[in-house]
């Protein structure tokens with residue numbers, strides 16, 4: 001991760017002809033195609049979470065292993081449906097919402113047992129908390145889709161809260177990677193520590209800007225510049241994860257990472273973060289100073 005400043009395209013993407021204070025790209029929110037792509041992405045992620053949980057559970061807890069397996073199968077069936085679907089029907093939406101709600105409950109129950117030392121799986125408690133937050137994020141997307149009304153989804157504060165969500169997720173991915181690499185992998189661990197420092201700062205700044213958005217400014221050029229930086233850094237992190245996945249597939253790295261799929265999973269989440277932050281960046285109101 002190099003530390004040079006990103007090329008912040010202040011007004012570049014907005015277009016010089018845009019009126020000051022415009023909300024570029026605010027054409028009524030996600031199109032159906034975007035929504036479908038997002039739902040497909042998260043449904044697969046939920047299936048993989050269920051699988052990671054199943055693989056990390058102690059073998060003498062066959063009851064919980066079976067529960068995880070049931071979630072895996074439930075999301076596999078839903079994944080097949082959303083991949084075939086050309087539109088999200090109310091029935092499919094309801095099935096997804098129920099499944100994600102149940103999975104959130106299951107993850108909470110696991111974490112509760114771990115905190116109370118009633119379960120000692122090969123999974124970090126923070127990882128369970130992390131994947132619970134991802135499920136909550138997906139559920140809020142499904143709830144929004146169920147409302148079928150635009151609402152205030154493009155409010156500046158809402159936009160920056162999503163940036164905070166992604167910066168926290170990216171920071172934690174790095175922390176998991178650091179803890180799963182073999183101690184002998186010093187060069188990779190050093191690179192991961194550098195990335196961690198970067199994302200700790202990005203998360204801090206994102207939280208501060210989100211808080212400042214409560215003042216409801218008409219435009220927020222600094223937030224737009226910040227999101228450009230966040231996109232640039234997340235792109236670097238995505239490449240790091242892709243490289244880690246390659247190393248795992250080629251059997252060229254020592255780690256406790258249970259499967260290359262985990263590296264691929266976090267790489268796909270970085271891709272999703274970049275897509276969302278580009279959309280967010282387009283919706284942050286910017287204005288030329290006078």
Ligand SMILES: [Fe+2]
Pocket residue numbers: 045049131134265269
């Ligand atoms: Fe995930």
Ligand SMILES: [Fe+2]
Pocket residue numbers: 130134169173266269
């Ligand atoms: Fe994640």
